[in-house]
Amino acid sequence: MITPYKKYVAGLLTVGTLVFSGCQKEAFVETNINPEGLTSVPPGSQFLNATINVHNRDFEAFYDFYRRIMPWMQYSTGVTGNGQNFTQVYDNFGQRYGSLYTGIGNALTDVEKLVGDLPAEEQPRYVHMIRIARVLKAYYTFYVSDIYGSIPYTEAFQARYGGTQTPKYDTQPALFATLDTELKEAITTLKTPQSAPQVSLGTNDQYYGGNVQQWVKAANALRLKIASRLAKRDPAKLKTIAQEVLSSPAADLMSSNADGWVFVTPAGFTGDAGSNFFPEVLRASRPLVDFMYEVKDPRIDAFFTPNGYSQANIDLLIANRQLPAGTKESPKRYIGSFTSPDESAAQQNVRRYYTVRTLAVSGANQTFDTLSYIQPRLFQASYAVNGTAGTGRNYFPVINYADFCLMRAEMAATGITTEDAKTWYETGVTASIDWYDMVAQGGQLTNYTPVTAAEKTAYLAQPKVAFNPAKALDQIASQQYVHFLRQPSEGWATWKRTGFPNPTSTVMLPNLISNGAVLTVPRRAPLGIPSPTEPNYANRKAAYDDMAKEPGFGRDLQDATGRVWWDRP
Numbered sequence: 001m002i003t004p005y006k007k008y009v010a011g012l013l014t015v016g017t018l019v020f021s022g023c024q025k026e027a028f029v030e031t032n033i034n035p036e037g038l039t040s041v042p043p044g045s046q047f048l049n050a051t052i053n054v055h056n057r058d059f060e061a062f063y064d065f066y067r068r069i070m071p072w073m074q075y076s077t078g079v080t081g082n083g084q085n086f087t088q089v090y091d092n093f094g095q096r097y098g099s100l101y102t103g104i105g106n107a108l109t110d111v112e113k114l115v116g117d118l119p120a121e122e123q124p125r126y127v128h129m130i131r132i133a134r135v136l137k138a139y140y141t142f143y144v145s146d147i148y149g150s151i152p153y154t155e156a157f158q159a160r161y162g163g164t165q166t167p168k169y170d171t172q173p174a175l176f177a178t179l180d181t182e183l184k185e186a187i188t189t190l191k192t193p194q195s196a197p198q199v200s201l202g203t204n205d206q207y208y209g210g211n212v213q214q215w216v217k218a219a220n221a222l223r224l225k226i227a228s229r230l231a232k233r234d235p236a237k238l239k240t241i242a243q244e245v246l247s248s249p250a251a252d253l254m255s256s257n258a259d260g261w262v263f264v265t266p267a268g269f270t271g272d273a274g275s276n277f278f279p280e281v282l283r284a285s286r287p288l289v290d291f292m293y294e295v296k297d298p299r300i301d302a303f304f305t306p307n308g309y310s311q312a313n314i315d316l317l318i319a320n321r322q323l324p325a326g327t328k329e330s331p332k333r334y335i336g337s338f339t340s341p342d343e344s345a346a347q348q349n350v351r352r353y354y355t356v357r358t359l360a361v362s363g364a365n366q367t368f369d370t371l372s373y374i375q376p377r378l379f380q381a382s383y384a385v386n387g388t389a390g391t392g393r394n395y396f397p398v399i400n401y402a403d404f405c406l407m408r409a410e411m412a413a414t415g416i417t418t419e420d421a422k423t424w425y426e427t428g429v430t431a432s433i434d435w436y437d438m439v440a441q442g443g444q445l446t447n448y449t450p451v452t453a454a455e456k457t458a459y460l461a462q463p464k465v466a467f468n469p470a471k472a473l474d475q476i477a478s479q480q481y482v483h484f485l486r487q488p489s490e491g492w493a494t495w496k497r498t499g500f501p502n503p504t505s506t507v508m509l510p511n512l513i514s515n516g517a518v519l520t521v522p523r524r525a526p527l528g529i530p531s532p533t534e535p536n537y538a539n540r541k542a543a544y545d546d547m548a549k550e551p552g553f554g555r556d557l558q559d560a561t562g563r564v565w566w567d568r569p
Helices: 009-019 036-039 043-055 059-074 095-117 123-149 173-191 210-230 233-246 286-294 312-321 341-345 347-353 401-413 420-440 453-460 470-485 488-498 537-548
Strands: 260-268 357-360 364-368 395-401
Touching: 036 233, 043 095, 043 123, 043 260, 059 095, 059 488, 095 123, 123 173, 123 210, 123 488, 210 233, 210 260, 210 395, 210 401, 233 401, 286 470, 312 357, 312 364, 341 347, 395 401, 395 420, 401 420, 401 470, 420 453, 420 470, 470 488
Parallel strands: none
Antiparallel strands: 260 395, 357 364
């Protein structure tokens, strides 16, 4: 097990300075605690600071994704499978909440405050920058509320500017409505010619380089994403928002992978083997590997590594008398780990799958592993293979084109829109394959072969993949689940929204059995117990009391198997 460590803010800034040249970030430590220091910082620099903080969350990667959401959603397991109590949430989960209030939200609020401090004649040049900052803040606020429910927003981020230090909590339905209103306003303003030439974010915008039209597309995709959470709560409002978004001019909507809202960085952004981004602990899961292998999914070698039994390694083991003469390489080198604790603990499986062979080769021990791992450079481009650090790129998707297409397919299949579900399903699947192909090559993934057009055509013709109107939602959600390996939180949300995948769906996720009993998979973040000594105790307690009135909330505040407002049975 890797021991997590905390990065000091100064270390973050050093990485940022090396990765993002020409940007002024040296004042960030001061400005995060001292608003007086903001006067010398350009507004665009605080936008970059927020962006880095959105994605440089190595504690979130380790605690939330690697140890919790990915095993819960059966994307991965630990090295020896899942432990008996792996669905329990007992420490360090929910890193995103603190991130919103200790850096990201404040930095994006600073953008507006810094503009407000400029001479009056200069302020009209920053209208677009302010709206772009609001789009990013809307995304991260939604991302936090998605698993927490009610959170402070409309009165938050103002304390150091003379505002309240005890902000009220916005309920989730009210918050989602507020964010949609803000995004609509941002889109309208970004599309409106301004009276003064606009100051571009330029390289401070590591998503789109300051391209305003791309931000219009991103904001429309985010409106659709937030609205998708209303399917079981307010389908009429979902329909209204979806129709508004999708009736936009074509130029305002994502139309290719080039439009994706993705943060791309050099390898060093995720650090070295000491970083908590280190993904070496992630076994590939048997359900996902088996599905992808069966349907000849072209993404399989972008997602997983082959096991250690190449013919060359088999020959070494034969020579060392660890395998019988004549043993041949299996055509299936992608073998996943059991996801149910009882199966991974069964002695026959321990012997066959979880016991590695070891052999001294050139003076060093070499292990030969029966099981596959998640492709490490998919999550950490700097990951060292055979002692050589990676020099490719990291890709952090927010909403990419495949995601946008599959949202459209789902809404068409469920009657929210009148679009053709099959067209958007096939476009989304193809876009996902192409995106992972780009990521695999850009991230220098090992044992990877670029995808061919023939492979994509053959994949779409597979019986479990070829669009079937009778199983439309199952197929669409299953493909969303596969696509979201790089965004496990969205895979988790897909499962909560749709009920897919499940034990009988296209991608079959078995029940998780521990000590003979079916485990209940968590659905939200555990909430801390308010203390009467907290400055904002009254607002926090009132918000949690209100959330607890909802059916399905759970036994208590810390019951992660409970549900937030949008997550209905």
